[in-house]
Amino acid sequence: MSGDNGGEGATEATAGAAARLQKLFEGHRLTPTQRRIAHCMVRRAADAPFLSSVELAELAGVSQPSVTRFAVALGFDGYPALRRHLRDVAPDRAAPAPDSLNEYQQAVQEEIGNLQELSAALADPAPIEEAARLFAASPVLPVLGLRAAMGQAAGFAYFASKVHPDVRLLDEGGSMLADRIDGAVRAGATVLLCFALPRHPREVIEALAYARAAGLTVVTVADSAFAPVARHTDLMLPAAVGTGLAFDTVCAPMLLGRVLLEAMCDALPDAQASLEAFDARAAARGLFEE
Structure with a gap:
């Protein structure tokens, strides 16, 4: 029976991760480049605790040092400290979409996650x-x-x-x-x-x-x-x-x-x-x- 609810659980976990990230970023004065990194992390909320600084920089289209400066702007010693914090507050990684889903179904699942986040x-x-x-x-x-x-x-x-x-x-x-x-x-x-x-x-x-x-x-x-x-x-x-x-x-x-x-x-x-x-x-x- 647990397999029947896997998709719903994943979208709820993604929504929760995005909400935690939004709360973490609130109240900080971020540069346009840093807002770009924050936006990328929210959109990839389920993966964010597991991304290296190089991977995050590539996804956000910024330099690796920009990711480090972003973490410092949030009050961390560096990006590894930020990533450890994200893993501590969300230790369980959301289940990935099943391989059997085609690209159109995956797009629908992503929108379901967005609606869960809005809810x-x-x-x-x-x-x-x-x-x-x-x-x-x-x-x-x-x-x-x-x-x-x-x-x-x-x-x-x-x-x-x-x-x-x-x-x-x-x-x-x-x-x-x-x-x-x-x-x-x-x-x-x-x-x-x-x-x-x-x-x-x-x-x-x-x-x-x-x-x-x-x-x-x-x-x-x-x-x-x-x-x-x-x-x-x-x-x-x-x-x-x-x-x-x-x-x-x-x-x-x-x-x-x-x-x-x-x-x-x-x-x-x-x-x-x-x-x-x-x-x-x-x-x-x-x-x-x-």
Whole structure:
């Protein structure tokens, strides 16, 4: 019977390892290179206690001395001390995916692990509820997502517009982006929601810096708490992406967006009435096939 639960146990172990790493890194001022190493370790949470400094450097795309400096920045004498600590707090290595799984199945298993990690993070709903209050209180809600994040931003904006009075999708870069942020601020916006996924466009980072300078509170759904957008974000909501296929898979960020929508509906007093009014209009227009 134990074999039937091996996959579930492995994903739970991976989620737990990632949460422990996130907690270890919190509160430290890390350089961009060090954030890259931290991000890599979170994505490879189950393997992290067993990686050599050379292996970790290769995976993160940095130099071996950078890994050593990263460990020292976390308060350890060096990387061996960091690795011993990780082994002490997580002595049992998560079981690897069975060899019988093909690459597509492995990608699915990775996404299941990402969703398990998100579920563990949502045990504390306070950040979600805080974001929802900010969205509900803002007369205008700009939603930013460029390139790989366009779909997540558009999906959120589509549903949010059914309950929020003024949702503005910002899905095109260029010189007009700052103008549209300015327009949202003039119309009363107090917060901006950003979906940021790898590879992170420089325009997104610049737009978030501009938005904060304009007085907006920035809430960001990103693939990691150590993503480049973190330094221009007031409230970071991480949700890992899958990297097993040619293009990243983003089930966890999508689900987190829906969770934010649910919380925003709870925070908007007229949300239910707005949904019922839309349903009535849709029925009158024959909008959907039943």
